[in-house]
Every structure is written in C-alpha cells, then in structure tokens.
Amino acid sequence: MKRAKGVDGLVALLVAVVTAAACGGGTGSSASTPGTTTKSLVVVNTGGDWGACQRKSFFDPFTAKTGIAIVDGPFLTDGQIKAMVQSKQYNVDVVYPSANLALPSAGKNVLEPVDYQVVNKAELAAGTYTTYGTSIDIYAWAMGYRTDKFGGQTPKTWADFFDTKRFPGKRAMPGDNDVPAVLYAALLADGVAPDKLVPLDVNRALKKLSTIKSNIVWYATGSQGQDLLKSGEVTMGQEYANRVTSLRDAGSPVDISWDGQVVAGDLMGVPKGDPNAAAAMKFIAFVTSKDVNGTFSYCAAGAPSNVKSTANPKIAKDLPTTHLNQTHIVETSEALAEYVAAHLDSITTSFNNWRSG
C-alpha cells in the first residue's frame, strides 16, 4: 500500500466500487447458489416473549433435526419484501407477508408458492393458509378491558366498547397497525353480521367510529397497546389477545372478552427466487407439522394452526381457537383478505382522511 501511488489507489477504488455496484444484484448475503446445500436460513423473529418462544419451540428443534441453523431476521413490511425481491437481495428467507400479499393475485411476483407437497395442508385449519402463505399459529385481535374502572360491570361485546356512557374512559385501537381490524370491530358494534362484512361498508364503519372518536387512542405496535391498558390510560382496547392475557396473568386488573374477536394467522412465506426456497419450505413444513406446531403454546398464547396437534391444556381458555363458538371474524380467510387486498388503497385513504378530519 505504501508504495502505491495515490492515483493508482483511487483508480483501484473506483474499479472496486463500480464492480460492486454492477455485480451487487447477483448474490444476496445469506444466499447461496441454488443446488448447493443450505447451511442456514434467515427467519423473521419479531422478538419479545413471542420470539423467544418461537426459537425454543420451532427454530432450535429444526436445527437439531436438520442441521440447518436458523438466524433471526428483522420483520419486513410487504413493501420491504417487494423491494427485496425486486433487488434480488435475499436477506431473509422466511418472511411474514400480510394476508393481502399472500393472495394469488398479489403474491405471484413477490412470493414463492408454498409447496403443499411438502407442507401438509390437510391438517391445517380452514382460512389459515393461501397459495403463498401458511399460518404457523393463530392469533386474534380481541377486546381487553380494565376490571377496576366500571364499578363491577363487565363489557362483553363491541357494542359495549362503543358505549362510553356505561363504560367510561378512553379506547386503544390499532389504527397504525391494522386498519381493517378497526373497521371490523366498528361494523360488528353497529350490528353487521360477521358473514355480511364483504363488501366492507367503510363509511358505515367510520360513522360508528365517529361516535367515540375523541376517546380513541391510536397505536402502532402490540406493546404500545398493551402499555396503554396496563397504565390505565385506556379502560378498553382492541388488543392482541395474548397481550391481554399475559397482562392479566402478571397481576394487572384486566380481562378479555372473546366476543367478536378478529382471528388471524401469522402467515409465513418465502420471497420469490430465494435461493434457499427448498430449505425454507422444509422449515414451514416442520413448523406446521402436528408434532411440532402445538409445542409453541407451552411458552406463548398462540394457538396451533395444525388442527391435529395438541395445544397446552393449561392455556386452552386463552387461545383464540377455543372461542370460535362465539361471534368471530377470520381476517386471513380468502373472501375477506381478497376484498381488502383489492381495496386496501381506498380503505387506507378513507380512514386517514376521516382520522385527520
């Protein structure tokens, strides 16, 4: 280096940069060339108790069985998944697409079709798998409420959620996270039957939401919603069900109502063209197999998507699947997801215009 003339060094640098820029599109960081054996897979891990439980029940056992190491990857939005596929930089091999992206129409340029020769879909719950995504667990948006604020009265339905006279206080809703779920809750509260949601009457939902607009606290992440309920800033919230039950178990004066829960699956998918796709399919098959899928419920309140697997009997009462005899909506069902995917843009815009008005 010492002997190299300054200019030579600069030329070398230029060549290196240009070469890197020109070839950068070729290979991703985690990717190996197709055909070679996969040594490790990068799988989205969203962290928290949920992520730790996934590692314990899914990731490590998979490594023990196949020798393929699982590396924690960051959560990617649908936009980021698309960008990754377009630039062919496969940094994550197994992603969580939204139910809308995993549909045949939206997914075909972005995701690999799930190999249902490898994944046994016969054992999976209805509405929890699509052409491009397979649910590894079932979660729900449900109503969480404070038990210390209503003088012994217990809210049960979404209609109660909108009744700020009987149940005073603020309401947490995931307006920065899942706008359709907010609208479903409003429509159920307004008396729409769960099977009559499509086509979604956005204006009716917004009109209902207007009745409590000044009471709503919008939040973005599950932990924010949980925190609002825990601190007592809101007296009720549309929350991730597991976030409410874990608060209750930790001693907070909160409880959950399952009536009108919005059930959804955590879909796993594989980016289109991912060089580790074959191993990724094996991973999805492993995680959704009947012997493995239920073990997750021993460390987190996520219900198995494989109906043949056994869930932890101790937390059965806290699993969304236990309460399907009550009113509920399956967000990942094809009918609903298909409609939302086709109209997401106008739904988001209408909601935002209403919200900022």
Add this chain to the structure above:
Amino acid sequence: MALTPRISGSRRRGGSQPRWGLLVFPAALFMFFFFAWPLGQMIFRSFTDPATGLDNYARFAQTPSGVRSLLETLAMSAAVTLICAVVGYVYAYAIRFASPRVAALLLLAVIFPAGVNLLVRTFALQVVLRDTGIVNQFLMRLHLISEHLTLIRTEFAVALGMTCMLVPYMVLPIYSVMRGINPDYVQAAAGLGARPVIAFARVFLPMSLPGLYAGSLIVFVAGLGFYVVPQLLGDNAGGRFLSQYTADYMAQAEWGYGSAIGTILLLVTLTTLAIAARVLKVGEILRMSFGGAR
C-alpha cells in the same frame, strides 16, 4: 482550528498543489453513490411509478389527510423553531456570561442529553407526560388537581418533545457567535449612557443575530423530518406529520406515491433554504457560527 483557514486558503493563493483536490474524490464518489444517485432515483420514480406523469402529485393534492399533514409538519416545525429560539437564546446568553465552571456545566447539560438515543428520550417523556404519569401523579398527590391533565397526545407534547430534541442545535450556534462578541462594546454603550436594556438591544443582540438565524434554520429543517416524537407523543388523530402519513404508503410498497411526497418535502425544504439564503446571507452566517467568529 488554526489550520483550517490555511488549508482552504491555499486554493485562493493560486496554490501549486492541485493534487490536494484529489482528496475530495473518495468523498465525492461516496456522496454520488449513496446520496445523489438514490435521491435522483426517488425523484425520477415520483414521475414514473406506476405511470409517467404527474399522477402522484395530483393524488397528493387531492388527498386532504396528506395536505393536512404537510401543513401540520410546517406549522409545528415553525412553532418549535420559535420556542427553541427563545429558550436557546436565553440559555446561550447565560452560558456566555456565567463563570467558566458554571458555563462548562451548562454546556454539558445541553450536549450530554443529545448523545442519548432519541427513542429512549421520547419514551421517557411518555412516562412523564401520560395521564398516569409522573407530572399528573405528583399534582394529584398535592391535591392541586382532581382530574388528570391531558398532557400526552396533544400538540403541546409534540412541541415539548421536539424542543427537547432540537434545542442543542439552537444553543450551540448562538453561543458560538456570542463568544466572539467583545463585551467591551456593551460596556462602551453603557459608558455612553445607554441603559442595560438599550445596550443589549442595540449593540449585543444585532451582533448575535447570525447565530440565531443559523440555529433557526437547522432546527426548522431538522423538524420537518421528525417521525418518532409525533408518533409517540402526538395526537395522531388530528396532527400527523408528513413522515407518518408517508409510512402508510411505503409499507404498501407504493414507491411512486411515497417518492412524490418525499420530493414535495424536499422542495419545501429547499425553498425555505433559498429564501433564507437570500434574506439572511446564509453562507456568511454558517461560516460565522461554525468557523468561530473572531
């Protein structure tokens, strides 16, 4: 410090060392690949994705929530700039005329928090401001209030949070300019019969204005890009920042629309800078406040 002017001065002396200029090359290359190129792509995309034309811009103009968040972003940044200017000026003045030990302490108190992660500080403010937070609990325990005050999720909370984050960028340029002002001038004014207020307003203040302008510019432009503070402290029902509005569409991979919004914000920022440059002779001001006035 003393070396800086000599190096940059070599060019003006018609220096015989053009090779020094090559030193800029790696940095320029870096800036081209990692700044100019992506920025150009963004602007290009705003006119071409999904179709060629001004569709994305028309769409923004026709979306009330988008326009409203642009106005909110501008208004809040302007308000925060004003607050920072008042707070920052007084604070810098205090540092300038405090004893060296107190001055060092005061400076440290500005610089040290700026080193703590913005997210952490915003969460801390959440704990302070919320309905069941420290302020409300304290006031209720003293029986000064019976119902909690609504502090969080208001424009007040956003302004407070942004001021906390941005005030150092106001204090430092002002202080830097103030340090260069010879206190003898103020004394001379007093000696000629000016009352302290007059001496300050007619002599000290005008000389310190360049620092105030420089700080205001930095605070305003930085404020336009805020996301975390309005997201965590703001009333996101009414006043959402443009960055929050854009996030919705970026998550849905609407690159063209998102790029158009980015381009609009860039244009607004550049326009602000252009006006400021014209009115305030910005280059001179920045040189004075950061080159160390003498």
